[in-house]
Amino acid sequence: MSKAIVIGASSGIGLEVARLLIQRGWTVGVAARRVDLLNTIGAADVEMIDVTSANADSSLMALVERMGGMDLFFYASGIGKQNRELAADIELATLQTNGVGFTRMVGAAYRYFAQQGRGHIACITSIAGTKGLGPSPAYSATKAMQNVYLQALEQQAHARGLDIRITDIRPGFVDTALLAGDFHYPMMLKPQTVTREIIYAIEHKKHIRVIDWKYRILTALWRRVPRSIWRRIKL
């Protein structure tokens, strides 16, 4: 394994993952909308990609071509906002980026790997997909969609005899621009800590990785909370 493409590498977790992969000797191509930030990483190649745009998959393939191939597709792009008033624009933009954009880009990588006969797709989803979270309905729902989509791809790859590894990375709260604002989040993780665990999950070809251990306990517990109680919990 040597060539990786990181989508959503301009800030936060994606940026840290791109940096660490480069440090570990990978040839890394990076993409996102803010090319000025991408240009500071020291990546082998850079592509401006807005995952909500209809030609984003072609831009990915152009980057793969210039890189001379792809072994690891790492997907970090995403948006998320608390939306307690359920503003329609926030909900719909979240579906476009985390739902449509995700499906477009992961699908393009999957088809490429299917043709190549092997490859590794690793995506940052979230623990938010493991339960419906009242403060951010579209974020929570799109993350659940991503969790299930990756599970489905894993089964499809196996059924088709394709050597495509899927890794679903589910961090808890991480101190990045995504959570910037007045709201105080508990149990906040540092992006660097999360990134080390992500690299471990990639190198050990994990199927699912909840980050970190505290969130592994938390999600195991909250999965057991019955719906009749869950709907009464104030988050």
Ligand SMILES: NC(=O)c1ccc[n+]([C@@H]2O[C@H](COP(=O)([O-])OP(=O)(O)OC[C@H]3O[C@@H](n4cnc5c(N)ncnc54)[C@H](OP(=O)(O)O)[C@@H]3O)[C@@H](O)[C@H]2O)c1
């Ligand atoms: N922070 C957390 O607590 C947390 C927890 C669990 C999961 N996650 C997930 O981790 C991923 C990374 O988030 P982060 O926390 O690192 O936040 P971040 O610092 O805001 O990074 C988000 C990344 O997504 C990219 N992006 C957003 N919209 C895009 C679009 N339309 N096209 C292409 N790229 C786009 C951004 O690049 P441009 O703006 O330059 O396009 C940026 O590189 C997200 O999927 C998020 O849901 C975050």
